[in-house]
Amino acid sequence: MENRIDLALKEAKGIQLMTHVVAGYPSLNVNADLIRLMARRGVRLVEIQIPFTDPLADGPTIMRANQAALDAGITPAHCFELCAALSRELDVAFMLMTYANIPYALGMEAFLDKAAASGASGTILPDLPWDEADGDYAQAARQRGLHPIMVISPDTPAPRLAGILERASGLLYTTLKVGITGAGTSMDQAGVDYVKALKAKAGLPIAAGFGISRPEHVRMLDGLADVAVIGSHIINLMDADGLGAVDDFLAACQE
Amino acid sequence: MSTISDMLPRHFGPYGGRYVPEMLVPALEELEQGYLKYKDDPEFTAELADLYQNYCGRPTPLYFAENLTRELGGCKIYLKLEGLAHTGAHKINNALGQALLAKRLGKTKVIAETGAGQHGLASATVAARFGLECKVFMGEVDVRRQYPNVYAMKLLGAEVVPVTDGTRTLKDAVNATLKYWIQNLKDTHYILGSALGPFPYPVMVRDFQSVIGREARAQIMEREGRLPSHLVACVGGGSNSIGLFHPFLGEKGIRFHGAEAGGRGPEIGDNAARFGGSPKVGIVQGYKSYFLQDESGQLQDTHSVSAGLDYAGVGPELAWLFDQNVVEFSPITDVKALDAFKRLTRLEGIIPALESSHAVARAIELAPTLPRDEIMIVNISGRGDKDIFITAMELDRENWIAFLENEVRHGK
């Protein structure tokens, strides 16, 4: 199976950026402008988060964005629509990211059907582990042309990593520290060594994230990981200084 | 996979499990293995038994409520007085067990979530006793309505962290504690306060709380020479109820009753009755169970006069017992709970916690319908001192406000 994620990575020169938006924050229209701006800056991998009341792996910035989007009445249906409209318009691989209860409430098959129909290229469900009865959805996702993207951490024990590698495709998403999302950490040598070893073992492109907030972080990962994930920092920039600040940051990351 | 997980139940029917981000898994595996190693270790169990007796005042009494029984005119009612345990509620049973385990796992810090503040108080207490650093996460709404416990926690040396996310109640405190834990796994143990969350918490908390049911069973056999036919407990997350019920499960002829928060009524957001209306299964906060949620899977707001029952989920073992028609759940409104609170106080000289008052209210509904020779045990999970700011405002408003104003004037 090959979809836009594979194409984006195949055609990449150097490290790719993967950005994160919370659907409906601050509004669906601003989401669309933001994603267009990202695409103009060469971003071809974008996570669209379907907001949830209890986002267990997210730090304060993304959590507040989730809550604000929900307060504004955003439902999963809006998120699928956003994804559908932009995947028709842009050559971007969208990954729908959310928490287990959203696909569970809809029914996993129905969720995957909708994700595929909205043009998404992958799903990210960080609190749905593959070793729970209803967490082993990788095959069902691939049958619909979606990569099941798994999130691991530097402390993931070897037997679990093996179970994950049997199922993951498209990308393997790893955190650079043990922690929740949120801007403000730096990369150390241990992180560098970890990504190197993981890449050798995984046989999959590696996306590294959590804490990337400076262009230097991206450059540090260049040659190590295939993808640098930027989440909270984009929301912080946008909240403080608007879309222009995001544009400047993405430009600086690609210098 | 881990052979060890075969030895502790990870699931109860389809419920429970370990639905967490991958980075929490190593800590939960460590806890699982630690619990398995120590739960039947003679030194560990002896130390816990000693603390239960000499620190907590266990066994707590099983008291025959003669006046209540007479007034209701039905079955014989016994009260298990968990409110007489140290710190005033059953929460200490679990907090002590987990603190002993945390020590053995080499942890120097503990964290806890709290709703009513009882679990936070119990955690702060055991932290003080064992020289552990302690942070308690508490929804801002609960900080406001349970200040006496906040004060006590601080007095005990714990840091109380107000949680300002989401509904600013118990579920948000759980999220905040889990997130803090993810960032501080190495030296920190999370003392989860109810029989819920990711495996192994539901089984571990249930085991520590089962001391309630084991004692009640021995006490009723001694007093009556037979088992009760009805057990009644309030159900927040489910720890005092499963603790009472578990040692009796499988016995024929016993009915198990869970009293949920009926709040202001059946409207969405007005209660925390997960089994009222049409119960809906979900996967939230690390486990699969019934949750109050909308059709998209977003958790709904809850309300209860008692902070300890004000929670959108329920422990997975109770979910499974519900499916099997073993435990029957009923919503008890705020009004009924307050009424039961007054009645027990006047009739027996026992001031129950508002949470426990829900169980009393359910007993008041049931008892008159039951034959006189039947026996009912009601768990009084806590005492009512902590609720003085709520009950006094509801039941003695003018005098209470005058008192508060006077205190403030003098304080300044």
Ligand SMILES: Cc1ncc(COP(=O)(O)O)c(C=O)c1O
């Ligand atoms: C006195 C008391 N009873 C009951 C509860 C409800 O919790 P659970 O259902 O876990 O026993 C609480 C929770 O804070 C409590 O403080």
